[in-house]
Amino acid sequence: MDLEEAFQVVGQFGSYQRRTVAVLVLTQVYMACQSMLIVLVGSTPEYRIDQKDDVPLSQQELVQHVTFTEDMDTIVTEWFLVKNQAYKVSLAGSLFFAGLLIGNMVFGPLSDKIGRRPVYLTGLFFGVVFGYITAVSPSFEVFALSRFLVGLMNGGIGLVCFVLTQEFVGKPYWAMTGTLNSVTFAIGIALVGVLGYFVQPWRSLAMAANTPGVLIFLLSLSLPESPRWLYAQGQTEKAEEVLRFMARRNGSPANSLMLQRVRAAKLGGTDNKDMGVLQLAIHPVLRIRTMVLMYVWYACSLVYYGLTLGSGATSGNRYVNISMSGLVELPAYPICMYFISKQWAGRRKSLSGFLCLAGSACLCTMFISENPGRLVDVTSLALLGKLMVSAAFNIIYVYTAELYPTVIRNAGLGACAMSCRVGGILAPFIPSMRTLHASMPFTVFCLSGLSAGGLGLLLPETLNRPSAETLDDLGSPRHVRVLESIALLYDDDKRKSNHK
Incomplete structure (x- = not known):
């Protein structure tokens, strides 16, 4: 079995x-x-700084x-x-x-x-x-x-x-x-x-x-x-x-x-060398998937951690804001679980939809003044964006695991997580862009979410499809299959001509 x-x-x-x-x-x-x-x-x-002029002070001063x-x-x-x-x-x-x-x-x-x-x-x-x-x-x-x-x-x-x-x-x-x-x-x-x-x-x-x-x-x-x-x-x-x-x-x-x-060599393909990080760039199917997934992971991380780490700097009690930043994620998970299990939505459309909604929520903050007394303020829109990107982040973990075969799953997840961490490295500095303009952080989050949502539509759907265990299970990408079909038709015509 x-x-x-x-x-x-x-x-x-x-x-x-x-x-x-x-x-x-x-x-x-x-x-x-x-x-x-x-x-x-x-x-x-x-x-407060007890200083009469604006001369920069050393650490000791x-x-x-x-x-x-x-x-x-x-x-x-x-x-x-x-x-x-x-x-x-x-x-x-x-x-x-x-x-x-x-x-x-x-x-x-x-x-x-x-x-x-x-x-x-x-x-x-x-x-x-x-x-x-x-x-x-x-x-x-x-x-x-x-x-x-x-x-x-x-x-x-x-x-x-x-x-x-x-x-x-x-x-x-x-x-x-x-x-x-x-x-x-x-x-x-x-x-x-x-x-x-x-x-x-x-x-x-x-x-x-x-x-x-x-x-x-x-x-x-x-x-x-x-x-x-x-x-x-x-x-x-x-x-x-x-x-x-x-x-x-x-x-x-x-x-x-x-x-x-089944021998380990067969599980990895025709040779043991097929197993490794290099296959993410060599294999025609994995190369395209990895490029798209790496950007989507990067955008998810940048928006998620940017909104999370910036929660302590928004108006209100910092401890309440941090706790709310975590609690607001909880409704996202049953929502995304519902969507990714439906045939009409699946993994791909749900991922793109939530990323675009997160970017749109960040876009709306640019038109709202930061006033805690309002029904809809910057903090509430930021929390809405956090809810949406949390759903997308959850989907991308599940989705990526399904897109890679077992023999290279961790390597694939590692490459995607690597780009994810690049977003995490940049995230602590994004809230400080407020010094340039109050809307700059949310502009970055908006563009990242919308672009990643569009690219996510290039990925294949995995709902109700068997998981790949080997590289051979991936088959050929669509454009390769088309070329192979054309080549077969050409060979058939050539054989018929020779026969005549």
Whole structure:
């Protein structure tokens, strides 16, 4: 039997898989805490500078002349990151996303080669270690380096964690498990706002935000390797062992479970060299998909994190705004789940539609004055845009996993996540474009959302279609099939002419 038939015997989403997925999606809460930490620990309180002229002050002079009038304990107040030093707060946030970028590039292909489980556990362990270094950093330089290293580890565990939640269950449940990842990340953002309200000193907040990672790591030690990865590597017997173990935990008899014996080389194509990141550029189908997906991921990340990281700077209570920024995502997931499961909408149209709606919401902010007393203000439109782009972000995770075959799925997700992190690196600096013009940040978000929504229509639909396990399952792109048909017709005519 093949893998999908085996999951029907084992249970596509049995009790054991539910517990396993629950542990994996909890990792998203930890990642959300790390992603949003800079919003609170980097908050700039009200301050005044006792200076008669406008001559730029050095770091030592700032310490003598700056007085903070708001009672807050952040990295800004500890290291006086104001005026010409204020860029360091955005820099620390960008370094985290730069770490995510490199982590996606390194750990994605690595997990395709050595396995999902060792990469996930190693990244989670060192992510927690570096997270505690953040809390005890003696200087900004150490703080910034620790944020980069935490991002590096998070880049690996986030990608592998998502893939594992897909590969432990049957394909009909991929959309649901993918959505659970997004839901728990949104809950994590909301919890950061609550945690920041009750834990004020930034070092204590960093310690508290990192501690859930310890519990998640201990729970993850019992996780098995992905049976889909084992099968794709030709380790059929080990894949059968994992599937039988899952079946016993689900209460399903599967002693006679036998998978088709297929060599790893055949799974990857005609040769082992077919497996690798290089195939994303060489393979005619994967090349087009990857180019489009990389831009869509970039736009989703730029708009999502730009609106999220900018939530603390909008009018109103910063803790309420951060929590609302997370909670507003929750309605997006049942909405997008409804649309992507309908034949008339599917993955492709739903993705493009939500991205265009997010861009349109950001466009509308340019015509509304920032007045909290109005029924429709900039903050509410920004939250609407966040809801729409959250739905698109959730779809693109599920959609991308379905567009890539198993043998190169992590490499494909890694390449897309790499462009996603480029958007994340730029996102902390976009809200600061308000100094040029109040509408500049939303102009960037608007153009990004609308352009990505248009490009998304170039992708094929995957709803109710079997997932590809090998590169050969992808077939040929449409223009190649047309050329092949023309060539066959030409050969037939030539043979007929010769026969005559």
